Structure formats: structure tokens, C-alpha cells
Amino acid sequence: MRVLMFGWEFPPHISGGLGTACYGMTRGLAFCGVEVIFVVPKSYGDEDQSSVKLVGASQVPIKRRTYSFSQEKQVGSKSVSTSHALEMTYIEVGSKLLPYLSPEEFQKYSHEHLQRNEVSIQEFDNGFASGTSVLTEEVGTLDFTGKYGPDLMQEVSNYALVSSEIAHEQTFDIIHAHDWLTYPAGIAAKRMSGKPLVVHVHATEFDRSGENYNTIVFDIEKTGMEEADLVITVSNLTRNIVINRYGINPDKVVTVYNAVEPGTESGAEIFEKSVDEKVVTFLGRITYQKGPEYFMEAANKVLKHSNNVRFVMAGSGDLLRRMIRYAAKLGITEKFHFTDFLKGRDVDNMFAISDVYVMPSVSEPFGISPLEAMRSNVPVIISKQSGVSEILKHAIKVDFWDVDAMADAIYGLITYESLPLMFQHYGRDEVNNLRWENAALIIKTQYANLLPSRNKSL
Amino acid sequence: MKNICLYFQLHQPFRLKRYRFFDVGKDHYYYDDYLNKLIMKKVAQRCYIPTNELLYSLLTEFNGQFKVTFSLTGILLDQFELYAPEVIESFKKLAATGHVEFLSETYSHSLAVLGSPDEFKHQVTLHKEKIQSLFGVTPSVFRNTELVYSDTIGEQVSKMGYKAMLAEGAKHVLGWKSPNFLYYNVLDPKLKVLLRNYKLSDDIAFRFSNHSWSEWPLKSEKYLHWLKGSPANEDFVNLFMDYETFGEHQPVESGIHQFLENLVRLIIKDPETGFTLPSEIVESHQSVGPLSVPYPSSWADEERDVSAWLGNEMQKEAFNKLNSVRHLVLQANDPELSKDWGYLQASDHLYYMSTKFFADQAVHNYFNPYNSPYDAFINFMNIVSDFIIRLEKKTKRVVYKGIPIEELSGEPLNDAIEDYEGILKILRQKRGPAIKIADSKIVKSAGAKATVSKSTKKKNF
Numbered sequence: 001m002r003v004l005m006f007g008w009e010f011p012p013h014i015s016g017g018l019g020t021a022c023y024g025m026t027r028g029l030a031f032c033g034v035e036v037i038f039v040v041p042k043s044y045g046d047e048d049q050s051s052v053k054l055v056g057a058s059q060v061p062i063k064r065r066t067y068s069f070s071q072e073k074q075v076g077s078k079s080v081s082t083s084h085a086l087e088m089t090y091i092e093v094g095s096k097l098l099p100y101l102s103p104e105e106f107q108k109y110s111h112e113h114l115q116r117n118e119v120s121i122q123e124f125d126n127g128f129a130s131g132t133s134v135l136t137e138e139v140g141t142l143d144f145t146g147k148y149g150p151d152l153m154q155e156v157s158n159y160a161l162v163s164s165e166i167a168h169e170q171t172f173d174i175i176h177a178h179d180w181l182t183y184p185a186g187i188a189a190k191r192m193s194g195k196p197l198v199v200h201v202h203a204t205e206f207d208r209s210g211e212n213y214n215t216i217v218f219d220i221e222k223t224g225m226e227e228a229d230l231v232i233t234v235s236n237l238t239r240n241i242v243i244n245r246y247g248i249n250p251d252k253v254v255t256v257y258n259a260v261e262p263g264t265e266s267g268a269e270i271f272e273k274s275v276d277e278k279v280v281t282f283l284g285r286i287t288y289q290k291g292p293e294y295f296m297e298a299a300n301k302v303l304k305h306s307n308n309v310r311f312v313m314a315g316s317g318d319l320l321r322r323m324i325r326y327a328a329k330l331g332i333t334e335k336f337h338f339t340d341f342l343k344g345r346d347v348d349n350m351f352a353i354s355d356v357y358v359m360p361s362v363s364e365p366f367g368i369s370p371l372e373a374m375r376s377n378v379p380v381i382i383s384k385q386s387g388v389s390e391i392l393k394h395a396i397k398v399d400f401w402d403v404d405a406m407a408d409a410i411y412g413l414i415t416y417e418s419l420p421l422m423f424q425h426y427g428r429d430e431v432n433n434l435r436w437e438n439a440a441l442i443i444k445t446q447y448a449n450l451l452p453s454r455n456k457s458l
Numbered sequence: 459m460k461n462i463c464l465y466f467q468l469h470q471p472f473r474l475k476r477y478r479f480f481d482v483g484k485d486h487y488y489y490d491d492y493l494n495k496l497i498m499k500k501v502a503q504r505c506y507i508p509t510n511e512l513l514y515s516l517l518t519e520f521n522g523q524f525k526v527t528f529s530l531t532g533i534l535l536d537q538f539e540l541y542a543p544e545v546i547e548s549f550k551k552l553a554a555t556g557h558v559e560f561l562s563e564t565y566s567h568s569l570a571v572l573g574s575p576d577e578f579k580h581q582v583t584l585h586k587e588k589i590q591s592l593f594g595v596t597p598s599v600f601r602n603t604e605l606v607y608s609d610t611i612g613e614q615v616s617k618m619g620y621k622a623m624l625a626e627g628a629k630h631v632l633g634w635k636s637p638n639f640l641y642y643n644v645l646d647p648k649l650k651v652l653l654r655n656y657k658l659s660d661d662i663a664f665r666f667s668n669h670s671w672s673e674w675p676l677k678s679e680k681y682l683h684w685l686k687g688s689p690a691n692e693d694f695v696n697l698f699m700d701y702e703t704f705g706e707h708q709p710v711e712s713g714i715h716q717f718l719e720n721l722v723r724l725i726i727k728d729p730e731t732g733f734t735l736p737s738e739i740v741e742s743h744q745s746v747g748p749l750s751v752p753y754p755s756s757w758a759d760e761e762r763d764v765s766a767w768l769g770n771e772m773q774k775e776a777f778n779k780l781n782s783v784r785h786l787v788l789q790a791n792d793p794e795l796s797k798d799w800g801y802l803q804a805s806d807h808l809y810y811m812s813t814k815f816f817a818d819q820a821v822h823n824y825f826n827p828y829n830s831p832y833d834a835f836i837n838f839m840n841i842v843s844d845f846i847i848r849l850e851k852k853t854k855r856v857v858y859k860g861i862p863i864e865e866l867s868g869e870p871l872n873d874a875i876e877d878y879e880g881i882l883k884i885l886r887q888k889r890g891p892a893i894k895i896a897d898s899k900i901v902k903s904a905g906a907k908a909t910v911s912k913s914t915k916k917k918n919f
Contacts, residue, residue, distance in 0.1 A: 305480055394813075396832045404478055411479040412836030418775035419835065425771070426813065 001447060002035040004172040004189060006163060006182035010040050017368045018202050021234075021258050022178060028259070028440025034447070037170055039091045039185070041159055091166060153216060160184035167192040174198060174447050180205070180217055183224025196229040196450040204241050207289060207363045222246050229450050232256050232443065234366035235387020256443055257391050259436040260371040271352040277310045277335075278355040278414040281378075283342065283369055286317035291360035291383065291400045296323060298358070300330045301407035302414075309414055314339040314350055351376040355420065356413045360400045361386050370395060374431040379423040381409045391434070394427040460686055461694045461734035462725055463652070465527040465624070466701035467601070468506070469534050469567045470498060471806035473827050477837055482844045488798065490827065497825060498541040505705035510548040512715055516722050517555040523726050525557045525733045528701070529601050532565030532585045533804055535592065546592065553593040559735040560589050562597040562620065568803040569603060569767055571611050572754065573781040581800070582618060599623065599736040603805050605654065605698070605757040606764060609645045609750060616649035622740040624698065627653035628755050628762035638692035640739060641749035650740050651749050654698040654757060658684060663699040667712035678720035686730060694739055698757075759814060767808040772835040777808060779842055783849055790852040798845060802838075810834035 005026065009019035026036045163185035167175070176198045177186030183199055190197040205213040205221055225231050225246050231253045233239040239255050242248050273279065280302075282295045292313060299311040313323060313336070320338070327336045342350055351357070357373035357380045364386035371388065373380050374395070382389050383400035396413075398405040413419050475490035516524050530549070538545045552558045564570055564581040565588065571578040582600075590596055600620040602611065607625035615623050627637030635641075637653035661681070665671045673680070685695055700707060708714040725731045734742075758766045768774055780802060787799045811831045828834040849855070856863045858874040866874055 301480065305482075393830075396836075397829065407480075408478045408836060408840070409832075412832075412839065415479070416772075416775065416836070416839045418771035419832070421771040422813070422832070 001033075001174070001444070001451075002037065002172040003029065003174045003176050003447070004037045004167060004170060004195075005039065006159075006175070006177040006185045006189070007038060007040045008179065008181050010038065017258075017366070018178060020261075020368060021202065021366075024259060024261050024436040025440060025443070027261075028436030028438075029443065031437050032440050032444050034440070034444055037091060037166075037172060039163060039166055041155075041181075156181055156184050156220070160188040164188040164192045173451060176200060177224065177228075178202060180221045180224060183220055183227075187224060187227045190227065197227060198230045198232060198447070198450070199224045199228040200232045200234075201225070201238055201242055201365070202234055203365045204238065204245070206241055206245060207238075207365050210288065210363070228252070230254065230446055232446070234258055235390050237385070237387045237390065238365040254446060256439055256446070257387070257434070258366045258368055259434040259439045260368060260375060260431055261436065262375075262432060271349040273353040275310060277308050279310050279312060279353050280356040280358060280410055280414070281312045281314060281350060281354040281373075282358050282360070283314040283347070283350060283373075284359070284361075286313065286315050286320045286323055288319065289361060289363055290315075290317070291362045292317075292319055292323050293326065294360040294400055294403055294406060295358055296326055296330070296332075296336070297403045298360075298406040298410060299336055300332055301403065302410050303332050303335055306411065306414065309335065309410075311336045312339060312350070312354075313337070314342045314347075316341040347372075348376070351378055354378045356381065356410055358406065358410065359383060359386060359388075360398075360406060362400050364388070371431050371434065374423065374427040377424050377428055379413050379420055379427065381406060381413070392430065394423060394430050459693055460688070460731045461739075462685065462731065463527065463694055463696045463734050463736060463739060464525075465529070465561070465601075465696065465698045465736065467529055467698065468701045469531040470494075470501065470537055470825075471567065471804040472533060472537065472801045473497075473825075474807065474837060474841055477840045477844075479840050479843075482840055483847055486844060486848060488841045488844075489801070493827060494537060495541045498537050501702060501706055502538075502542040502545050504710055505702050506542070506545045507548060508710075508715065509701065509704040509718075510545070510552060512719055514548075514551055514555070516719065517552065517557050520722075520726050522557060523733065524722055525559070525735050525738075526552075527559040527561060527735055528552075529561035529563050530589075531563060531567040532581075532588050533567055533801060535588055550593060553595060559599070559737055560593055560595055560597050561624070561736070562586055562589070562600045564603055566800045566803045567603050567805055568800075569606065569764070569777070569805050569808070570803060571602060571606065571614065572764065572768070573777065574784055575614060577781075577784055578614070579618060581803075584800075599652075599740065604767075606754050607651070607751055607756075608754040609643060609752060611754065612643035612649050612651065612751075613645040616643060616646040620649065622650040622652060622736060624652050624654065624696075624736070625749075625751070626755050626757040626762055627656055627696075628757075630762065631749070631751050631755050635747075635749075636688070636692055638688055638695055639746040640743045641747060642745040644748040644750045647745075647748070650745055652696055652736055652739060653749075655695050656757070658695060659697045659699050662697070662714075662717075663703045663707065666703075666708045666714055666717070676717065678717055678724055681717075681721060682724045682728065682731070685725075686728075694734055694743075766812050766814055767805050770811070770813050770831075772811045772831065773808045776811065776835060776838055776842065779839070779846075783846055786846075786849040786853050786855065790849055792852055795845075795848060795852060802842065802845065807834070807838050811838070 005022075007018070007022045010022055022038070026038055029036055159182070163182075167189035172193070173195060175186050175189045175193070175195055177183050178200045179202050186197050186199060189195070201221075205217045225242060225248045229252065231242055231248060233242055233253060233255050235257065236255050239250075239253050242253050243250050280299065282290075282292060284290045286292045295311075295313065302309060303311075311332075320340075324338060327333050327338075330336075339346075339350070351373055354373070354376075355378070357370060357378045359367055359370050359380065359382045361367060361383050362385060364383065366387035367382065368388070370380040370382050370386075370392065374392075379396070380392075381396045381398060382392065384397050385400050389395070389397050396409040398409060472489045473493050474488050475493075477485070477488060513526060517526075528549070535546070553560070562582060563585055564578065565584040566581055568577075568581060570581050586597060598620060599622045600615045600618075601624040602615075605624060605626045607623065612623055612625075623643075625631070632653070637655045639653075641651045641653065643649040643651060658681075661673070661676065661684070665673070666676055668674060688695065704714050704718060722733075725733065754764045755762050756764055756766070758764075768777060780799075784799075787795060790796075810826055810828050811834045813831050826834075828837065850857060858866060858877070859870065861870060863874065
């Protein structure tokens with residue numbers, strides 16, 4: 001069984017949970033013997049400038065490499081896990097698609113950067129977080145007649161055009177597209193090949209924008225779901241949105257929960273905490289969707305009754321400045337800290353010094369970060385409006401708006417000694433049992449249902 | 459002849475209200491009156507009142523041939539008095555028939571026996587007095603909260619003057635032995651042990667209305683046949699269950715009341731069967747052998763142990779925290795504090811914190827006011843924190859960094875002295891220049907003296 005998969009990011013170039021999820025999922029699928037061709041648009045700045053030319057009007061650079069999954073951090077000469085089954089074809093398309101930007105933001109961003117002639121927002125890391133690229137093959141460029149413009153919708157349709165070319169070149173059994181930016185690509189590939197399309201809903205426009213949603217994005221999402229032979233949602237919360245808000249037939253919408261990669265057991269050195277107080281952490285994009293103000297209000301309540309605590313808001317986003325002003329207004333800045341955007345090692349270190357992790361999301365289709373916290377033995381408080389709350393037992397669940405309950409849970413976790421012990425005993429085990437291999441197996445079964453019966457044994 | 463010993467257990471805890479940490483030190487009322495009243499009214503209407511009426515008519519109809527046994531917790535009786543006094547009247551009527559036995563237990567439906575033997579004794583005495591005052595009888599047989607039993611618990615109960623005690627006929631306790639015999643405590647043979655026949659009891663209590671059960675629907679004729687099915691030398695069967703089985707756990711619509719009535723009539727009509735009471739069994743039977751239960755057993759969950767209440771860290775912390783202040787409760791000797799102390803000890807609060815909840819959801823969720831064990835723990839501990847503050851105020855206990863000063867020694871003691879000296883210094887400076895103190899010392903007028911003593915008094919708080 002071979003799957004043509006359209007993503008929009010892949011580690012280490014990630015700006016949210018999607019890239020991490022795609023990584024885990026493809027790795028899990030490879031483990032289950034499913035071949036994956038992963039297509040990802042990349043920003044120019046990420047490209048190796050020596051081999052990729054910046055785009056003219058009519059050409060898109062395509063780079064293909066064989067990507068090998070490995071459990072070990074260092075894949076040396078005697079690596080045992082680079083068997084054929086754990087390999088994946090990885091295709092990068094020279095596109096400027098940027099995740100987590102609304103069309104309006106994208107336009108603004110494109111203008112700014114086109115004027116300054118710099119496109120990258122993230123530094124480029126060589127190599128991958130875990131696993132190595134063992135074979136890089138420049139396959140030249142594909143001709144297509146699209147144009148790049150400062151318009152996200154144009155980018156999306158350009159990506160779709162490129163993808164139809166890729167679909168033409170490759171052989172595969174299933175098309176799998178992750179989130180709306182890649183749905184047109186998935187649809188194009190389906191038209192070109194006639195193969196079944198799976199769309200994977202990691203978030204909907206309602207999660208990103210609330211009720212002030214972008215109708216064009218909504219239409220793309222709806223079309224993608226309607227065209228799809230199967231819609232996978234990351235939680236029942238999202239499944240209900242897909243069914244109720246997009247009017248999709250419930251029979252073809254299934255929930256497959258995300259998983260988390262097993263934690264690094266020994267390799268990581270223990271990061272020492274430098275303050276005496278308990279540390280309570282919020283980590284994520286500081287946007288409406290993530291509910292940072294509820295965290296701050298809860299912090300304010302706790303700080304009125306306890307000296308033995310500090311709060312950290314880690315991340316950046318459009319509400320960051322407002323949050324800083326709000327903290328100043330509440331007069332809690334002495335015990336309430338901001339770190340701006342954290343990545344890689346800093347994230348691990350942040351978890352290492354945290355005593356409580358809070359995810360007060362207003363709407364969270366899944367929410368993988370609490371799992372990462374629990375993997376580091378950090379007790380978590382999560383909002384009931386998150387997909388992950390459907391599967392977690394050993395977490396304290398509160399309504400995002402219930403600041404009293406959130407404050408009470410924080411206070412309990414930093415005050416009553418047995419609570420952190422509970423999480424050390426049960427939480428970590430619970431998370432370690434959420435394996436991508438299991439999720440991938442469910443996805444594989446779903447694929448099999450879509451195949452014509454003679455191919456099912458593949 | 460097979461005699462059926464029918465015993466019903468009744469209990470409802472005082473459920474706690476939502477109590478946040480910022481209520482600590484401010485709000486000293488802990489109970490969810492609305493919920494407690496609601497549940498009490500509902501259960502009284504669906505179960506206690508109609509089932510009592512049914513039993514009363516049977517008791518009067520079959521004068522002496524039909525007998526039942528009850529145990530009612532003190533907390534339940536308190537709630538009857540508050541919310542459903544008619545139920546107490548109804549039990550008094552049952553008691554007056556003379557064919558009803560009441561058992562002893564802890565007042566609070568607590569696990570005091572696992573924490574403090576003295577407290578256990580105290581609660582049992584309180585309960586005994588309550589039963590005597592309401593029903594005019596003195597129990598001679600003991601049943602512990604949730605049938606918690608072990609050799610040492612049995613020994614304790616025997617020393618308190620009881621001749622018999624109820625326990626779970628758990629597989630790991632009995633092995634090949636039958637629950638349909640009388641046993642004796644291995645440490646103190648004077649105490650007889652009556653064991654619950656859990657198979658036959660749970661056929662009614664848990665499975666009666668379960669449509670996926672292969673024996674559903676359960677008819678009283680079939681059940682009577684099962685009762686008579688045990689070997690001929692086993693001449694009694696102990697059916698112990700929650701009284702809430704009748705109308706609450708098994709809904710009224712399931713026909714549970716009709717089943718009970720028919721069964722009683724069939725048992726009396728059948729020449730081979732009849733009814734008996736725990737105290738009668740103890741009088742009329744020889745115990746067949748010793749029963750050894752080294753670790754506490756109970757009638758809860760698959761494990762039949764105490765892990766539903768003391769299985770995880772939260773439950774242990776909550777239990778130990780509450781037990782650790784017993785001496786302050788005694789010292790305070792305050793009726794309000796003593797009452798709260800009793801109500802907080804109800805084992806239900808620990809039960810709500812069980813993480814087995816995730817596996818045994820159906821049973822554990824019953825009347826559970828909390829979303830999760832974590833929720834239950836935090837709420838309970840907030841209340842205990844306030845309770846301890848009240849105790850400390852009442853007993854004027856001073857705590858330094860979490861340790862009562864009377865228990866300080868070594869380094870922490872020196873730290874405390876240093877700290878308090880520092881604080882005193884600051885306070886003296888705050889009061890003003892030393893001349894003032896000198897003034898009040900020099901001018902030994904009555905008025906000045908009064909002011910000084912007043913201000914020192916204030917500082918103590």
C-alpha cells in the first residue's frame with residue numbers, strides 16, 4: 001500500500017503541532033508497512049540555496065529524498081533500524097505556504113517580506129530532529145504555469161497544480177491531505193489519478209477564528225471534505241464540527257486520536273530550576289484560540305493567596321502584547337513571566353522546571369502539548385474544550401472559562417503533596433501508551449476500506 | 459431447613475459543596491445542602507418509604523416468621539432528621555414489630571478502624587447510643603463500614619463486647635470454604651463471623667434488572683430454587699445488600715419490590731425455608747472453624763479489599779491528614795468542630811478519589827458529585843485545610859512552617875526563635891519609640907495597664 005500524502009510542514013521546520021503529528025503518523029505508517037510519499041511546501045529560506053533557484057514565473061523546484069526513520073538519536077554506521085519498511089519518500093515543493101496564517105495575515109506578511117526581499121521566518125536547521133536523510137536526489141524542476149503572488153489563495157492553488165504533476169509522476173493507492181491548505185492539492189491529485197482521497201482535519205476554520213471565520217477558507221474546507229472519500233478528525237469534538245458545521249455525512253467521518261512520540265528516557269540532562277517557587281506554565285501560541293487570558297486570571301487568583309508560585313507564559317502570538325499589558329494592569333508582573341517563542345531544547349527545559357502545565361484552550365481540536373508535559377512528569381490542567389480531554393484520564397479537566405476551577409486546580413497541585421505523585425505514577429504511563437503505531441494501524445485499516453476489494457490485501 | 463438472613467445496609471454521606479482554596483479561612487460551612495436534600499428526598503421516596511411499608515406489612519402479616527436486619531449509619535440518621543423525618547418514624551414502626559434487628563457500626567461510616575483504634579471505639583459508641591435512643595434496642599452484632607474486616611479488626615470488635623461480626627465471603631478469604639457456615643475469629647475465638655454469600659446477594663443487588671444477564675428475568679421461584687440448592691448441611695444463607703437496591707440501584711419499574719414480596723411469601727410458604735437474624739444464628743449455631751483474614755477485606759469492587767478508599771497517594775494523604783488532627787479535635791472539645799470532624803471522616807469522600815473509578819465507573823459514579831478523582835481530592839483537601847485552621851484557632855495552636863511549635867526541636871526550633879525574635883523587634887519598632895513603653899511602665903496607673911494588656915492580647919491573634 002502506497003500513500004501520497006500532502007502536508008504543510010515537517011520537523012524541524014514546525015510552527016505548531018501539525019508537523020509533529022505528521023512526523024509521528026508517517027513514522028507509524030512506515031512501521032505498519034505503509035509506504036508514504038510525503039509532499040511538503042517549503043519556504044524559500046529553508047531551501048539549500050545552492051541547488052534551488054528562486055522561482056521564475058514558470059518553474060517550481062522539486063526536491064526528492066529518501067527519508068529514513070530511526071529510533072536512535074545518532075544513526076551511525078551500524079544502524080539497525082534503517083530497514084526498507086522504515087523509509088519514506090519526501091518531496092519538497094518550492095512554495096511559500098506558511099501555516100497558521102490567515103489569508104489577510106499572509107498578504108500582509110508577503111508584502112512586508114517581498115519588499116525586503118527576505119522570506120524565511122525561521123532559521124534553517126540542518127538534519128532532522130530524529131532520523132536522518134540518507135539519500136538526496138535532485139530531480140530537477142517541474143514545469144507548470146502558475147504564478148506566485150502575495151495571495152495565499154493563489155499559493156494554495158499553485159500547490160494544487162504542482163501536486164497534480166506529482167500525482168501524475170508517482171504511483172500510489174491513496175491520497176491523504178492534511179488540513180485545508182493541502183485540500184485543493186488532494187482534490188487535484190484525486191482528479192488526476194482517480195485514487196481515493198482522505199482528508200485529515202487537524203483544525204477547522206472555526207477553531208482558528210471562532211465565529212468570524214473566513215468564508216473562502218470555509219469553502220475550501222467544505223469542498224475538501226465533500227470530495228473526500230474519508231474524513232479523519234483528531235477528536236470527536238472536531239468530528240462534531242465537521243458533521244454539524246460543514247454538513248458532512250457522519251458515516252465517512254472517523255476519529256483517530258493523535259499520539260505522542262516516546263520521550264527520551266536517559267539522553268536529556270536534567271535542567272536545574274533556579275527559583276524556589278513552584279512554576280506554573282502556559283506554553284503555546286498566544287492567540288484567542290489558546291485562551292491565555294484565562295490562564296492569567298487564574299494566576300492572579302492564585303497569587304493573591306500564595307507566595308510560593310511563579311507563572312510563565314511561553315510562546316508568541318497576536319495577543320502577546322495585550323497579555324503583557326494585562327499582567328501589568330493586574331500588578332502581577334513580579335511573579336508572571338513571558339519567554340516569547342520557545343523551540344527545541346528550550347521547550348524541554350521549560351517542562352523540566354515546570355510543576356504544573358495549563359492548557360486553557362477555548363477550542364483545541366486535539367492539543368498534543370499536554371501529552372508532552374505528562375511525558376516529562378508534569379501534571380496538566382486542560383480545558384474540556386480540547387480533543388485531548390476525550391482520551392486523558394490523568395489530567396485535571398476544567399471549562400476554559402471557569403477561572404475559579406482553574407485556579408483551584410493550580411493551587412491544589414502546588415499545595416497538596418500527593419497530587420504530583422499521582423501524575424508521576426499514572427500520567428506518564430498513560431501517555432506512553434498513546435503510540436503512533438496504534439493510531440497508524442487504525443489509519444491503515446481505514447485505508448484498506450477505501451481500496452477496491454482486490455487490492456485490500458496489499 | 460434453610461434459613462435466610464436478610465440484612466440491609468443504609469447510608470448516605472453529607473456531600474461536600476464546591477469549596478475553592480480562596481474560601482479557606484473564610485467559609486466554614488462545607489455541605490451541599492441542596493444536593494443532600496435532593497438525594498435524600500429522592501431515595502426516601504423511591505426506596506426507603508415504599509420498601510419499609512412493604513416490609514412492615516409482611517412483618518405484621520407473618521408475625522415472627524419473617525425477620526430482617528438493618529444497619530443505618532449515624533450520618534444517615536442525621537440526614538433523615540434534617541430532610542426526611544418520616545423515614546425515622548417508619549423505621550420506628552418496623553422496630554416496634556420486634557422482628558427487626560439493628561446492627562452496630564461507626565457513626566460516620568468511616569474507616570477509623572484503619573486509622574485510630576480510639577476513634578473507632580468512640581464512633582461505635584456514638585452510633586450505639588443513637589440507635590438506643592431512636593429504636594430502644596441495643597445491638598449485639600457488629601458490621602463495619604463496607605464490611606471491612608481483618609483478624610485484628612475482629613479482635614478489637616470482640617473486646618468492645620460484640621459476639622459476632624459481618625464480613626464479606628470473598629474468594630481470597632474463603633478459598634474452598636462455604637460462606638453458609640458460622641466461623642470464628644482466629645485471634646479471638648469468642649467473636650463469631652458471619653459471611654456474605656456474594657453470589658446470591660449480588661444476583662439481586664447488581665444483576666436483577668440487567669437484561670444482558672443470562673438469568674434475566676429473575677423470578678422469585680427460580681431464586682428460591684437457588685437458595686435451596688446449597689448442600690443439606692448448610693442451613694443458612696446470608697444475603698447482605700444495600701437497601702437502596704430496592705427502588706434505586708434496581709429501579710422501581712424493574713419490579714424489584716414485587717420480587718421481594720413474592721420471595722418472602724414463597725420462603726415462608728415453603729416448609730424447607732424460613733428467616734433468621736444474625737444474633738439468632740450466633741445463638742443457635744456452633745462455629746465450624748477459624749477464619750483467617752490477615753489483611754483487611756471488604757465487599758467493594760473485584761478486589762474485595764480496601765483499595766477503593768486507600769488505594770492511591772491522594773486517598774492516603776487525605777486520610778492521614780485528617781487523622782493527624784484528632785488530638786486537636788479532642789482538645790478543642792467544640793460541638794461544631796466535632797460534628798464536622800465526623801462528617802469529613804465518611805469513607806465516601808475517599809471513595810470519590812479512587813482512580814479505580816476509571817475501570818469500575820458504573821458503581822463508583824453512583825451519586826458521585828465530582829467529575830474526577832482529582833477534583834474530589836482538591837475539594838476535600840481545601841475543606842480539610844479550613845477545618846485545621848479552625849482547630850488551630852480554637853486550640854490556640856501556633857504553627858511554624860507547617861510544624862506545631864510544641865513539636866519543634868533542633869534546627870527548626872532555633873530558626874523559629876530567631877524568626878519570632880526578629881518579628882517581635884519589628885513589631886516593637888512599629889509601636890513607636892521606646893519612651894512610650896517606659897512611660898507605661900513608670901506611670902502605673904490602672905488605665906495605662908489596661909491599654910497595655912489589651913494591645914498584647916491583640917498581638918496574639
